[in-house]
Amino acid sequence: MTIPLPVARAAGPAEPRLSVDLAAIARNTRRLAERASGELMAVVKADGFGHGAADVARTALAHGATGLGVTSLAEAVSLRDAGLVAPVLSWLNPVGADFGLAAAYDVEVAVPSPAHLAAVAGAPGRIRVHLHVDAGMARDGAEPAEWPALCRAARRAELRGLVEVVGLMGHLGCADRPDDHCNALGRARFAWALDVARTSGLRPRHRHLAATAATLTDPRAHHTMSRVGAGLVGIDPSGTTDLESAMTLTAPLVQVRRVPAGTVVGYGHEHRTTRATHLGLVPLGYADGLPRVAATGATVLVRGARRPVLGQISMDQVVVDLGDRAADPGEQVTVFGPGRDGEPTVAEWARWSGTIPHEIVTGVGARVPRTRVAAPYLRSLDAGTPA
Ligand SMILES: *Cc1c(COP(=O)(O)O)cnc(C)c1O
Numbered sequence: 001m002t003i004p005l006p007v008a009r010a011a012g013p014a015e016p017r018l019s020v021d022l023a024a025i026a027r028n029t030r031r032l033a034e035r036a037s038g039e040l041m042a043v044v045k046a047d048g049f050g051h052g053a054a055d056v057a058r059t060a061l062a063h064g065a066t067g068l069g070v071t072s073l074a075e076a077v078s079l080r081d082a083g084l085v086a087p088v089l090s091w092l093n094p095v096g097a098d099f100g101l102a103a104a105y106d107v108e109v110a111v112p113s114p115a116h117l118a119a120v121a122g123a124p125g126r127i128r129v130h131l132h133v134d135a136g137m138a139r140d141g142a143e144p145a146e147w148p149a150l151c152r153a154a155r156r157a158e159l160r161g162l163v164e165v166v167g168l169m170g171h172l173g174c175a176d177r178p179d180d181h182c183n184a185l186g187r188a189r190f191a192w193a194l195d196v197a198r199t200s201g202l203r204p205r206h207r208h209l210a211a212t213a214a215t216l217t218d219p220r221a222h223h224t225m226s227r228v229g230a231g232l233v234g235i236d237p238s239g240t241t242d243l244e245s246a247m248t249l250t251a252p253l254v255q256v257r258r259v260p261a262g263t264v265v266g267y268g269h270e271h272r273t274t275r276a277t278h279l280g281l282v283p284l285g286y287a288d289g290l291p292r293v294a295a296t297g298a299t300v301l302v303r304g305a306r307r308p309v310l311g312q313i314s315m316d317q318v319v320v321d322l323g324d325r326a327a328d329p330g331e332q333v334t335v336f337g338p339g340r341d342g343e344p345t346v347a348e349w350a351r352w353s354g355t356i357p358h359e360i361v362t363g364v365g366a367r368v369p370r371t372r373v374a375a376p377y378l379r380s381l382d383a384g385t386p387a
Contacts (some may be wrong), residue, residue, distance in 0.1 A: 015251070016252075016368050017369055017370075019373060020370060021338075022246070024245065025051070025234075025246050028232050028244055029059065029063040031231075032232070033063070034064075035216055039123050039226075040225070040226055041067045041069045041089065041377075044060075044079070045071045045075060046231070047362075051361065053082075054083075055087070057079060061086050067225075068084065068086055068088045070088065070092075071091060071100060073090050073099075077105050080105045088108065089109070090108070091112075091140070091180055099119055102128055103123060105371055108175065109129055110130045110133040110140075111163075112141050113146065117153055123130075126164055130165075130169045130208075131351050133190065135170035135186040136172075136186045136189050138315065144189065151196050158202070165203070167204050168193065168204055169207075170190040173186065175217070178213070178238055178240050187209070196366075208227055210312065211227050211229065212235070212237060231243055233337075235361070245346055248344060249368070250337075252330050252331065253282060253329050254317070254329065255280070255329055256281075256328060258276070260273075265279065272310060274319075278322035281317060282309070282320055282335070284316075285313055287370070288365040289364035291355070292313045293311070293353050294326055294352040295311070300351065301337075302322060305342075307333075311370050336349050
């Protein structure tokens with residue numbers, strides 16, 4: 001005997017969903033590849049900025065990227081486990097990291113200090129390294145004072161066959177403001193670092209300084225390769241180029257209720273309705289990536305209209321004001337998307353939250369099911385994905 005499954009369903013999926021448009025990522029990659037003077041490294045750290053590291057990697061590699069970049073070795077290993085064979089660079093690891101993984105999984109690693117060099121040279125295998133200089137943001141990379149010694153030690157390790165120096169890298173701290181003088185200082189620091197490396201006898205193939213913003217605005221920072229992450233997923237920190245957002249976050253309404261004027265809504269009773277209205281309950285909260293701080297001013301799209309969030313955003317749910325135009329339980333709410341149908345964008349959610357779009361896209365919680373809209377030339381990715 002078969003038990004019939006309940007089929008009551010409104011239009012759209014019956015659960016929250018984060019949909020990732022790989023065709024948009026493909027188009028963004030092609031635009032970035034056209035702008036870059038050198039090669040393009042697709043930065044897919046933090047699960048591809050929340051879009052799925054392996055999906056973003058495959059898409060970018062099919063549309064102009066020649067290599068991949070991540071922070072930790074663990075991220076690099078999971079790309080290999082997903083079957084990716086392109087060059088992968090991992091640039092943020094503690095001295096005590098298991099650099100044996102780099103050799104075992106054919107991962108290149110950035111070396112920001114003599115202590116890191118010793119750890120990498122001491123690991124089994126001849127690991128390919130990129131020496132990393134701090135180009136003026138006092139964050140990751142070697143300080144200028146230790147750069148000459150790092151270059152000399154790396155050359156010695158290379159001559160002994162312990163490492164192969166294949167790259168020199170730096171990062172700009174204010175490339176999102178192309179006219180800021182700090183970019184000139186960063187470029188000059190990097191040029192000096194290249195000189196010192198050359199004097200030490202190093203001849204690496206890759207020299208890379210630019211991320212998305214400098215790739216789009218400053219050819220002087222391009223060198224032989226650009227490392228782009230945000231731009232792949234439609235975020236241009238420089239605000240100069242219309243890239244395409246690739247994420248759409250939706251959920252069905254769980255409940256709809258009619259309430260009189262004076263109804264208090266949500267934790268702390270911070271909102272009181274000023275008129276009779278309809279309230280819709282959306283099963284997404286701050287654990288799913290809707291920043292709690294965004295509550296005032298935030299809207300979602302329901303039946304083609306923007307509807308304001310009322311009261312506090314809870315961990316798992318949020319209430320929206322549906323006004324007179326009630327929607328039915330099960331109807332789709334779009335929290336954010338590319339904006340083509342009037343829905344809020346990631347950039348708007350960032351503004352409501354006092355943050356940058358990067359934090360919104362990387363903040364969507366792990367329990368939201370992901371689906372991808374594959375580019376036609378990537379159909380095979382669709383296998384096994386529920387429609
Ligand atoms: C994240 C990161 C990038 C990518 O920067 P985008 O602005 O996202 O393109 C490049 N290089 C380093 C060192 C990074 O940490």
